[in-house]
Amino acid sequence: xxxxxxxxxxxxxxxxxxxxxxxxxxxxxxxxxxxxxxxxxxxxxxxxxxxxxxxxxxxxxxxxxxxxxxxxxxxxxxxxxxxxxxxxxxxxxxxxxxxxxxxxxxxxxxxxxxxxxxxxxxxxxxxxxxxxxxxxxxxxxxxxxxxxxxxxxxxxxxxxxxxxxxxxxxxxxxxxxxxxxxxxxxxxxxxxxxxxxxxxxxxxxxxxxxxxxxxxxxxxxxxxxxxxxxxxxxxxxxxxxxxxxxxxxxxxxxxxxxxxxxxxxxxxxxxxxxxxxxxxxxxxxxxxxxxxxxxxxxxxxxxxxxxxxxxxxxxxxxxxxxxxxxxxxxxxxxxxxxxxxxx
Amino acid sequence: xxxxxxxxxxxxxxxxxxxxxxxxxxxxxxxxxxxxxxxxxxxxxxxxxxxxxxxxxxxxxxxxxxxxxxxxxxxxxxxxxxxxxxxxxxxxxxxxxxxxxxxxxxxxxxxxxxxxxxxxxxxxxxxxxxxxxxxxxxxxxxxxxxxxxxxxxxxxxxxxxxxxxxxxxxxxxxxxxxxxxxxxxxxxxxxxxxxxxxxxxxxxxxxxxxxxxxxxxxxxxxxxxxxxxxxxxxxxxxxxxxxxxxxxxxxxxxxxxxxxxxxxxxxxxxxxxxxxxxxxxxxxxxxxxxxxxxxxxxxxxxxxxxxxxxxxxxxxxxxxx
Numbered sequence: 001x002x003x004x005x006x007x008x009x010x011x012x013x014x015x016x017x018x019x020x021x022x023x024x025x026x027x028x029x030x031x032x033x034x035x036x037x038x039x040x041x042x043x044x045x046x047x048x049x050x051x052x053x054x055x056x057x058x059x060x061x062x063x064x065x066x067x068x069x070x071x072x073x074x075x076x077x078x079x080x081x082x083x084x085x086x087x088x089x090x091x092x093x094x095x096x097x098x099x100x101x102x103x104x105x106x107x108x109x110x111x112x113x114x115x116x117x118x119x120x121x122x123x124x125x126x127x128x129x130x131x132x133x134x135x136x137x138x139x140x141x142x143x144x145x146x147x148x149x150x151x152x153x154x155x156x157x158x159x160x161x162x163x164x165x166x167x168x169x170x171x172x173x174x175x176x177x178x179x180x181x182x183x184x185x186x187x188x189x190x191x192x193x194x195x196x197x198x199x200x201x202x203x204x205x206x207x208x209x210x211x212x213x214x215x216x217x218x219x220x221x222x223x224x225x226x227x228x229x230x231x232x233x234x235x236x237x238x239x240x241x242x243x244x245x246x247x248x249x250x251x252x253x254x255x256x257x258x259x260x261x262x263x264x265x266x267x268x269x270x271x272x273x274x275x276x277x278x279x280x281x282x283x284x285x286x287x288x289x290x291x292x293x294x295x296x297x298x299x300x301x302x303x304x305x306x307x308x309x310x311x312x313x314x315x316x317x318x319x320x321x322x323x324x325x326x327x328x329x330x331x332x333x334x335x336x337x338x339x340x341x342x343x
Numbered sequence: 344x345x346x347x348x349x350x351x352x353x354x355x356x357x358x359x360x361x362x363x364x365x366x367x368x369x370x371x372x373x374x375x376x377x378x379x380x381x382x383x384x385x386x387x388x389x390x391x392x393x394x395x396x397x398x399x400x401x402x403x404x405x406x407x408x409x410x411x412x413x414x415x416x417x418x419x420x421x422x423x424x425x426x427x428x429x430x431x432x433x434x435x436x437x438x439x440x441x442x443x444x445x446x447x448x449x450x451x452x453x454x455x456x457x458x459x460x461x462x463x464x465x466x467x468x469x470x471x472x473x474x475x476x477x478x479x480x481x482x483x484x485x486x487x488x489x490x491x492x493x494x495x496x497x498x499x500x501x502x503x504x505x506x507x508x509x510x511x512x513x514x515x516x517x518x519x520x521x522x523x524x525x526x527x528x529x530x531x532x533x534x535x536x537x538x539x540x541x542x543x544x545x546x547x548x549x550x551x552x553x554x555x556x557x558x559x560x561x562x563x564x565x566x567x568x569x570x571x572x573x574x575x576x577x578x579x580x581x582x583x584x585x586x587x588x589x590x591x592x593x594x595x596x597x598x599x600x601x602x603x604x605x606x607x608x609x610x611x612x613x614x615x616x617x618x619x620x621x622x623x624x625x626x627x628x629x630x631x632x633x634x635x636x637x638x639x640x641x642x643x644x645x646x647x648x649x650x651x652x653x654x655x656x657x658x659x660x661x662x663x664x
């Protein structure tokens with residue numbers, strides 16, 4: 001096993017080859033699942049999806065550096081990170097299918113995950129409104145003297161919201177152990193980042209007294225190098241940092257979106273620029289992976305997902321009574337009356 | 344018994360909460376050093392320290408957004424919005440985050456946050472220090488909306504709100520902060536959430552009101568010897584339907600009084616509920632006496648606010664119908 005330039009040995013000193021291979025396996029699994037969900041949407045099996053293709057690399061890098069006590073206040077393009085932190089694909093499929101085994105009784109659109117047991121929050125649609133929430137979660141951690149930090153991620157569009165600025169300011173004033181990760185995939189639906197903002201995203205923390213870091217999130221080693229610095233800063237300084245991972249959204253914003261209307265694809269899935277292909281080539285050059293093993297991983301992922309999807313599709317939808325529960329700790333007379341009359 | 348005004352009663356409730364619940368904390372603009380612009384949090388920073396009485400930056404969405412995160416991860420935050428008029432930057436956080444966390448997470452998360460906000464007119468506050476925005480919140484399932492009308496209820500209601508495991512919009516009628524005093528017991532007691540109070544008992548008409556209009560309505564009833572049931576709702580969501588309906592079935596006449604504008608104000612919902620359940624008991628149309636459907640004016644606020652004359656006019660109209 002040799003150096004691949006750019007100081008790869010350093011990473012192998014920190015992460016052994018099994019950890020790298022595991023990260024690759026999760027990334028492949030995530031891409032396979034992503035593609036299957038898109039197809040399932042076209043088949044009418046699943047209602048909607050916000051694909052994660054292109055986000056795999058920074059997400060496995062985060063996964064490799066997160067610790068058990070860390071909380072992730074996540075958004076809706078986090079499929080890879082969910083898989084990395086151990087969310088079973090069965091639970092993900094139940095969520096996508098909105099069936100009766102889904103933790104939230106099928107109440108949410110796909111990609112609005114609820115996996116508290118795996119260290120995640122619950123995902124809402126309005127962009128970036130979870131960032132101030134994440135600062136509050138960090139405050140609770142500090143006040144309760146719990147271990148760990150908070151990581152909260154969103155896309156490049158999120159940096160234009162008032163929520164983003166409020167969160168950065170409060171995090172800085174309160175000196176919270178929190179990492180804001182901007183997964184800058186180049187587009188917020190149709191708007192290119194160049195029209196979203198004229199300032200470099202990594203600089204946006206400076207006005208609030210928060211340092212920033214930016215790196216090529218398409219390359220596993222540059223992503224790991226960037227995140228190692230960022231995690232170390234937050235863990236040792238117990239202060240916020242702003243991270244920009246520069247990536248490319250290889251699919252549409254969602255299954256309801258047609259990117260042909262507003263852009264030409266710059267990175268085509270499966271091409272030599274696809275970050276997953278680049279990851280594979282890197283592992284091959286390090287002698288960790290070969291084509292045969294890669295094909296085995298992909299075959300296993302495809303078959304595993306197919307089998308589980310078929311199995312989860314047999315689960316019935318949630319009962320209609322579940323509509324009225326969990327509005328309050330106990331339903332008020334209003335929900336009770338509606339249940340009696342209609343459900 | 345000693346008498347307190349509403350500011351003192353609320354301060355005492357907050358003191359009890361901070362003293363008995365180590366996970367409770369207060370946050371808002373100018374609530375620490377300054378004790379709040381209405382002094383509701385006076386002295387609490389000195390007693391409980393900066394970690395639990397937080398002077399925040401000037402950003403309502405930040406105050407409420409962070410408070411929800413604190414609540415979801417085990418704390419019991421009480422946020423102050425300096426004037427309810429300024430709550431709207433936090434509206435998204437209240438409606439789309441706090442009110443929906445429990446539902447969308449299937450009960451894995453909840454947000455026991457109290458958002459206190461002085462509301463209503465009568466202090467020469469013009470357009471932006473006078474609004475009564477309760478309907479915005481009453482329209483949102485997942486929230487409790489509470490408003491006391493006297494010092495005794497204010498203390499007990501805030502202590503009751505602290506025991507709820509869901510988000511609470513706690514609206515404080517600022518006109519009554521110092522204008523009335525009442526007996527307030529020391530120590531802890533609670534006012535039941537979801538229950539209206541009958542402040543006068545009568546047979547001829549039901550007057551339904553809440554918050555800052557309560558003393559005005561009582562003046563009308565007392566000065567004119569009206570044979571009226573006066574209901575103080577206290578909880579605006581979920582309303583005490585049973586008490587309303589049983590009073591209406593007894594009197595057959597209803598006047599609803601609130602400061603907020605008429606269109607889709609609480610009066611509209613109360614009228615609909617009565618129509619659905621007790622229309623055959625009514626001798627007269629249901630009348631609403633409300634603030635006008637205009638922004639809140641600075642110079643003419645005494646004409647904007649429903650006064651004794653306007654209330655009496657509609658009570659008579661109902662009685663003579």
